[in-house]
Amino acid sequence: MAGFIIRRLGTMALAMLCLSLAVFYLVDLEPNLKRLAISQLNMRSSTEELESWLQRNGYRQNFFVRYGQWLGVIPEQPRPDPATGKAMPRFSFCPEGGQAGYSGVLQGDFGCSTKFKVPVIRKLVPALKATGILMFWVMAVMVPASLFLGVLAGMREGSRTDRTLSAASITTAATPEYISGVLFTVVFASWLGWLNGSAASATNQGISFYNFTLPVITMALYGTGYIARMTRASMAEVMTQQYIRTARLKGLSFGAVVVRHALRNALITPFTVIMLQFPWLLTGVAVVEVMFRYQGFGFTLVEAAANNDIDLLLACSLISVFVVLSTQLVSDLGYALLNPRIRVQ
Structure with a gap:
């Protein structure tokens, strides 16, 4: 395992070096x-x-x-x-x-930001902190909801509950943030007036249910549908295995079979999918933060690209690459820990 980690860290360093060189070349054009x-x-x-x-x-x-x-x-x-x-x-x-x-x-x-007139590190630290808070609440909503819906659908494959939840998951997974965000803003901010259509005040005045719900729900919606579909497929496959039928024949109740035998094996695939959502969240966070004027990492990245802020754009690109490669490493390690067969290989 130690050798595997060292090799992956070396691969990460090489990938970051190559990608940073490519980005540096692009921003260095005449x-x-x-x-x-x-x-x-x-x-x-x-x-x-x-x-x-x-x-x-x-x-x-x-x-x-x-x-x-x-x-x-x-x-x-x-x-x-x-x-x-x-x-x-x-x-x-x-x-x-x-x-x-x-x-x-x-x-x-990391140099100086020509857009914000400050050292890049002074701009990045609060932006990363703001996006970290947003990511935390998105994952806190998305992961439990998607796992619950996926397990519920997979336990009764082919039932009315399964068909209903599968249709809802496909619909949410097929709806990009710039559409769901607009719909939520029109309905809950403009029409009903329950929520604030802008999250700009969240970075200055503090987070509240009123100003932070729409960006969280907008980002969590797509991921919830996708993870729920993967969880449902994994759960449905596990429920057809021989050891599940053996447990049922021994007299265990359906609930006991699900909790004691099916869940652990069914959640291996969703764990990998959840970890791989972080790279996607980096893409979605740029759209959502600009849409709701939330001044986090995605907002900073878009501002840097729009204003030709070379040093800030390079730093944002490097951090994005690091996050993507790190989550892939954690995903592989977690998969090996959850699956003994992978650990042996």
């Missing part, structure tokens, strides 16, 4: 650099002024040198002020010293 220079100077700047700014701030260095500096494995060179000759920061609003030395991701320096 149109993005020109837009960055214009945002730091002004729209009327001449081509020579833009080129001078890019040259002075190191954007005309070799691509791999710049990537190594961003990663923190190549030391940065000081940026001299044309007027005084002294080292100056890359952006006036960011407390970078502009001094030579290692200063990159490996040292905890």
